[in-house]
Amino acid sequence: MPKNSKVTQREHSNEPVTESVADLLALEQPMDYKSSQMSMGLSPGAIAPGKGLLPSPDPDAEDGRPAWNNKLEYILAQVGFSVGLGNVWRFPYLCQKNGGGAYLVPYFILLLLIGIPLFFLELAVGQRIRRGSIGVWNYVYPRLGGIGVSSLMVCGFVGLYYNVIIGWSIFYFFQSFQYPLPWADCPIRRNGSQAIVEPECEKSSATTYFWYRQTLNITSTIDDTGGLNWRMTLSLLAAWIIVCLAVIKGIQSSGKVMYFSSLFPYVVLFCFLVRVLLMKGAVDGIAHMFTPKLEKMLEPQVWREAATQVFFALGLGFGGVIAFSSYNKRDNNCHFDAALVSIINFVTSILATLVVFAVLGFKANVMNEKCVVENAEKILGYLNTGVLSRELIPPHINFSHLSTQDYAEMYGVIKTVKEDSFGQLGLDACVLEDELNKAVQGTGLAFIAFTEAMTHFPASPFWSVMFFFMLINLGLGSMIGTMTGITTPILDAFKIRKEILCVACCIIAFLLGLLFVQRSGNYFVTMFDDYSAGLPLTVVVILENISVAWIYGTKRFMQDLEDMLGFRPYSFYFYMWKYVSPAVLIVLIAATVIEMAVSPAGYNAWSEEEGSEKFLSYPPWALAMAYALIVVAMLPLPIVFIVRHFNLVSDGSNKLSVSYRKGMMKDISNLEEQDEQRFILSKNPSEAPSPMPAHRAYLGPGGTQEMTNTNYGTSTKTGYQNIGSPESEL
Numbered sequence: 001m002p003k004n005s006k007v008t009q010r011e012h013s014n015e016p017v018t019e020s021v022a023d024l025l026a027l028e029q030p031m032d033y034k035s036s037q038m039s040m041g042l043s044p045g046a047i048a049p050g051k052g053l054l055p056s057p058d059p060d061a062e063d064g065r066p067a068w069n070n071k072l073e074y075i076l077a078q079v080g081f082s083v084g085l086g087n088v089w090r091f092p093y094l095c096q097k098n099g100g101g102a103y104l105v106p107y108f109i110l111l112l113l114i115g116i117p118l119f120f121l122e123l124a125v126g127q128r129i130r131r132g133s134i135g136v137w138n139y140v141y142p143r144l145g146g147i148g149v150s151s152l153m154v155c156g157f158v159g160l161y162y163n164v165i166i167g168w169s170i171f172y173f174f175q176s177f178q179y180p181l182p183w184a185d186c187p188i189r190r191n192g193s194q195a196i197v198e199p200e201c202e203k204s205s206a207t208t209y210f211w212y213r214q215t216l217n218i219t220s221t222i223d224d225t226g227g228l229n230w231r232m233t234l235s236l237l238a239a240w241i242i243v244c245l246a247v248i249k250g251i252q253s254s255g256k257v258m259y260f261s262s263l264f265p266y267v268v269l270f271c272f273l274v275r276v277l278l279m280k281g282a283v284d285g286i287a288h289m290f291t292p293k294l295e296k297m298l299e300p301q302v303w304r305e306a307a308t309q310v311f312f313a314l315g316l317g318f319g320g321v322i323a324f325s326s327y328n329k330r331d332n333n334c335h336f337d338a339a340l341v342s343i344i345n346f347v348t349s350i351l352a353t354l355v356v357f358a359v360l361g362f363k364a365n366v367m368n369e370k371c372v373v374e375n376a377e378k379i380l381g382y383l384n385t386g387v388l389s390r391e392l393i394p395p396h397i398n399f400s401h402l403s404t405q406d407y408a409e410m411y412g413v414i415k416t417v418k419e420d421s422f423g424q425l426g427l428d429a430c431v432l433e434d435e436l437n438k439a440v441q442g443t444g445l446a447f448i449a450f451t452e453a454m455t456h457f458p459a460s461p462f463w464s465v466m467f468f469f470m471l472i473n474l475g476l477g478s479m480i481g482t483m484t485g486i487t488t489p490i491l492d493a494f495k496i497r498k499e500i501l502c503v504a505c506c507i508i509a510f511l512l513g514l515l516f517v518q519r520s521g522n523y524f525v526t527m528f529d530d531y532s533a534g535l536p537l538t539v540v541v542i543l544e545n546i547s548v549a550w551i552y553g554t555k556r557f558m559q560d561l562e563d564m565l566g567f568r569p570y571s572f573y574f575y576m577w578k579y580v581s582p583a584v585l586i587v588l589i590a591a592t593v594i595e596m597a598v599s600p601a602g603y604n605a606w607s608e609e610e611g612s613e614k615f616l617s618y619p620p621w622a623l624a625m626a627y628a629l630i631v632v633a634m635l636p637l638p639i640v641f642i643v644r645h646f647n648l649v650s651d652g653s654n655k656l657s658v659s660y661r662k663g664m665m666k667d668i669s670n671l672e673e674q675d676e677q678r679f680i681l682s683k684n685p686s687e688a689p690s691p692m693p694a695h696r697a698y699l700g701p702g703g704t705q706e707m708t709n710t711n712y713g714t715s716t717k718t719g720y721q722n723i724g725s726p727e728s729e730l
Contacts, residue, residue, distance in 0.1 A: 065130055066251055067327050073255035077324050078341045080262035080477025082315045083348045085165060088474065089445040091313070091349040092289075092356040094305055096437075099296030100289055104350075106297060106306040111346060114584050115310040117576035118541060120338035120569075121548060122316065124557075126325035127334050128564055132489030133319035136326075141547045146640030148489055150540050151319040153633050155485040157532035158318070160509055161525045162482065163243060164516040165443070166475040167235035169468045171215060172447065176464035183210035184455040203611025207452040212606045215447070219520045221605055222622055226519025233517045237510060244506040246476060247483045250498050251327050254480045261473040261480075266348075268470040269355050275463070276358040281432075285361015286354060288436045304591045307584065308534070313345055315478075317537040317544070319485030326488065330564055356445070363453035364435035371430040372407045378427060379410070387425075392417055404430065443522075446471060526603050527618075531626045535592050536633035542585040543637070549577040601626065 068074040095103045129136045134148030175182055186201035186209060201209035212218050219226040246257045276282045296302050315321055325334060376399055382388040392413055397406045407430060415422050450467065457463045487501055516524050548557055554577050562568040601623055604613040618626060643649050 081481025084478035126322035134489035149636035281365025320481030323488035
């Protein structure tokens with residue numbers, strides 16, 4: 001049928017067509033189609049692309065869905081969600097571990113191959129369908145509707161322990177308002193008139209002791225729960241109150257919070273970078289970081305860890321990206337957004353790595369000088385007792401002003417001369433490179449290494465307050481995205497006040513989070529971090545990729561993007577979505593499974609007697625719990641597929657079933673062909689009206705869904721995706 005015919009206009013337009021001669025002769029009054037409850041196919045007043053001459057009102061403004069106040073709020077929300085604690089304490093560790101500057105090469109390559117394309121895909125489907133993760137994948141392919149449920153469950157698991165880290169940061173934040181900092185020195189134990197240093201602290205360090213004993217008050221094994229740590233419980237409660245207040249009004253409240261929580265960390269990072277660069281040793285740390293070890297690039301492990309970091313850095317699969325983009329207008333340039341947010345994320349990781357290595361370089365220099373002083377005192381003692389001859393000391397060395405170079409020279413002479421008995425002297429080499437090679441990540445970096453470095457800063461309480469306030473804001477931005485990934489699909493599916501839902505979610509999460517504020521809670525944080533998200537999210541994202549690229553169709557998706565954006569995306573994305581990204585994700589899943597099978601399942605437990613960590617295997621019940629996290633997170637995928645494959649439940653879209661839609665599309669096509677031939681008082685068949693009243697659109701068996709056949713350009717779509725509802729326009 002010609003695309004500008006009156007039949008086509010009447011079947012696809014929600015506006016009355018009054019030009020029909022038949023209507024005029026019959027004195028038929030056109031129905032107000034906007035107010036009709038019979039039409040549910042298109043947004044009120046909307047006209048399918050290229051299907052009518054009447055102007056179409058903005059459908060985004062009429063579907064009742066909240067929208068971002070401006071583009072900046074949206075970009076800050078996506079940046080705040082993607083830029084999190086991992087950029088500060090995970091990326092620098094991987095950079096140090098996997099070849100320094102050489103690690104940036106595989107990371108950037110994989111960012112182009114899987115990061116930006118999959119991030120663009122999630123932005124596009126969320127913006128096009130304007131629903132949360134559950135609604136989006138129900139409409140794309142109902143049998144894979146479990147993708148959204150699994151995504152929501154992973155968000156729940158991650159949110160439970162992620163907010164505990166914010167709670168720890170809140171505790172350190174308030175502890176920073178004192179001088180000297182409470183973790184600057186080991187506590188003194190009084191034994192009558194005798195004062196001794198706390199043995200556990202003396203065996204480790206002041207910052208390590210404060211973290212494990214005074215903050216966590218940790219037990220020695222995961223079997224010993226030890227009861228609740230009341231200080232951490234109050235900190236967790238404060239963290240959930242902050243998160244709840246940030247998201248209680250949806251994007252209207254979280255968007256305002258993002259102005260501060262997304263931008264403040266950059267202010268702190270720049271301040272730290274400028275301050276540390278003026279301190280001794282910072283350049284050594286940065287040089288150590290950027291010195292490439294090119295041979296590392298040939299190791300598969302490096303590429304696997306780079307792919308995993310790209311994957312989690314952008315928040316793929318969590319549902320937060322889709323939820324945020326669902327509040328955009330449909331003509332928003334999400335391609336630009338994907339590239340912009342990905343580049344900002346990458347640059348932030350580089351900036352954070354510069355700051356971390358500059359601080360660690362300063363700390364290494366301080367620790368190296370301390371090592372030189374301690375060992376110089378040992379040598380002086382040996383000289384005074386006659387164990388060492390003064391002839392071994394070069395004449396130009398002055399013990400009162402001993403440099404690291406002088407000590408290295410003296411150490412080399414003594415080691416050469418006293419080769420047989422050198423080990424008994426107990427002297428350390430005090431090499432700066434050894435200090436820089438001490439890799440730390442996660443809580444060890446933030447709450448031990450960084451805090452120790454800040455004790456040597458001038459005005460150390462100020463910098464400590466700034467640092468932990470930055471961590472709170474980084475975590476808050478990610479938690480807002482995580483909570484949005486949970487609440488948006490629920491609000492789409494059920495008519496619930498968002499305030500009530502947010503408060504209920506926060507209360508339930510706080511109660512479940514008490515698991516992590518026991519004295520053994522840190523071990524459960526490690527378990528959830530290792531098992532609850534990694535493999536399930538990778539499976540979720542590859543199914544997202546397959547459902548769009550292979551089931552819905554990459555060509556069709558590219559055409560939809562052209563209709564939505566006004567231009568056709570580069571062919572690069574076609575090949576990435578169709579072939580490269582799925583292949584990379586399959587390899588990543590296989591590598592993750594192999595890694596889990598080969599590596600022993602366990603955790604680093606704190607030994608009070610030794611003053612250090614030691615690796616312990618999980619007991620059977622804990623191992624079962626760890627694997628249960630993976631199973632529970634992925635269980636919705638097969639369950640939803642099975643029940644919908646055998647038609648045990650509806651497709652979840654509250655519309656027609658897939659099989660019925662496909663069958664009815666053929667009937668509607670036949671009706672249109674018959675209408676084309678039954679023209680009345682018209683010389684041109686293309687202007688013939690339908691034998692039925694134009695406003696009586698064909699409805700499905702439920703009487704709620706108008707069946708339409710939407711054409712894009714010259715290609716006709718058939719199938720359930722063609723239902724002309726706002727949700728299914730993908």
